[in-house]
Amino acid sequence: MNKLLNSFVCSLCFFLPLSGVAQPSKPNKLSMQVVIDPPRNAEDKAALQAMKDARTIDQFAQHVKDNFVLERALTLHFGGEDGPHYDPEASTIHMPYGFIQEVDDNFSKARYQRPGVSRKEAIQHAITAVLFHELAHALIDAYGLPIVGKEEDAADGLAVVALIRLYPKGRELAISAADLYEIESRDTTPEKEDYFDAHSLDIQRHYSMLCQVYGSDPGPYAWLAKKAGFTQDRREGCEEEFVILDDSWLALLEPFLKKGAPLLKQ
Numbered sequence: 001m002n003k004l005l006n007s008f009v010c011s012l013c014f015f016l017p018l019s020g021v022a023q024p025s026k027p028n029k030l031s032m033q034v035v036i037d038p039p040r041n042a043e044d045k046a047a048l049q050a051m052k053d054a055r056t057i058d059q060f061a062q063h064v065k066d067n068f069v070l071e072r073a074l075t076l077h078f079g080g081e082d083g084p085h086y087d088p089e090a091s092t093i094h095m096p097y098g099f100i101q102e103v104d105d106n107f108s109k110a111r112y113q114r115p116g117v118s119r120k121e122a123i124q125h126a127i128t129a130v131l132f133h134e135l136a137h138a139l140i141d142a143y144g145l146p147i148v149g150k151e152e153d154a155a156d157g158l159a160v161v162a163l164i165r166l167y168p169k170g171r172e173l174a175i176s177a178a179d180l181y182e183i184e185s186r187d188t189t190p191e192k193e194d195y196f197d198a199h200s201l202d203i204q205r206h207y208s209m210l211c212q213v214y215g216s217d218p219g220p221y222a223w224l225a226k227k228a229g230f231t232q233d234r235r236e237g238c239e240e241e242f243v244i245l246d247d248s249w250l251a252l253l254e255p256f257l258k259k260g261a262p263l264l265k266q
Helices: 042-054 056-067 097-109 119-143 151-166 170-185 202-216 222-228 232-256
Strands: 009-012 030-036 074-078 085-087 092-095
Touching: 030 056, 042 056, 042 097, 042 119, 056 074, 056 119, 056 151, 074 119, 085 119, 092 119, 097 119, 097 170, 119 151, 119 170, 119 232, 151 170, 151 202, 151 232, 170 202, 202 222, 202 232, 222 232
Parallel strands: 030 074, 074 092
Antiparallel strands: 009 030, 085 092
């Protein structure tokens, strides 16, 4: 087993399904472990150091600890080749260094700029959003949550809700993540397989997340709707849809949240 460079322990517990959706029971003191493989090269080392400097891992792990009650141990694994993805059999979220480097490369090649957000910050924002996206898959699995529509779209939605509710500048984090999808959509022509993929097209994910950010706080983010080219009808739809998204995720998760969970505070 690889020597661990770092580890964090977050209190979690698992619930047995009743009537289709798992119901909370008395929590066990199991843990979420953060497993960090030793960097294999200079690129891996730089990716890990950037996350440490930004406290990306620390903050994510703390939010999981502060909010969620599980009985099933969860592992967050940095390293390896595959991912990012959630493995339900191992109850593990995998985040390879290669993906982090890919995000860095995409923002750098695009010469990404946004007022008030540095390129380094945008990279960590996007990685944080992906961590919450994969956490959504883990929660859906552990709690037996009912999902209508594409699970990947639902996971994107929880990522936006969690960022907005848990981070002081969460909307800015979500915008960075949305912009990553726009960058990834450039110079690519969708193939047949992309249209029936589990994920929506990158450009669709981009606009959906921007719509959710705008809908969550229309006044200060009117500029975002204008930049995205949203019509007035779409702007109104974004507001209505975010209320539904936010209310729905909180309704699903509330039985499994710790007392006083920050996710419930606005």
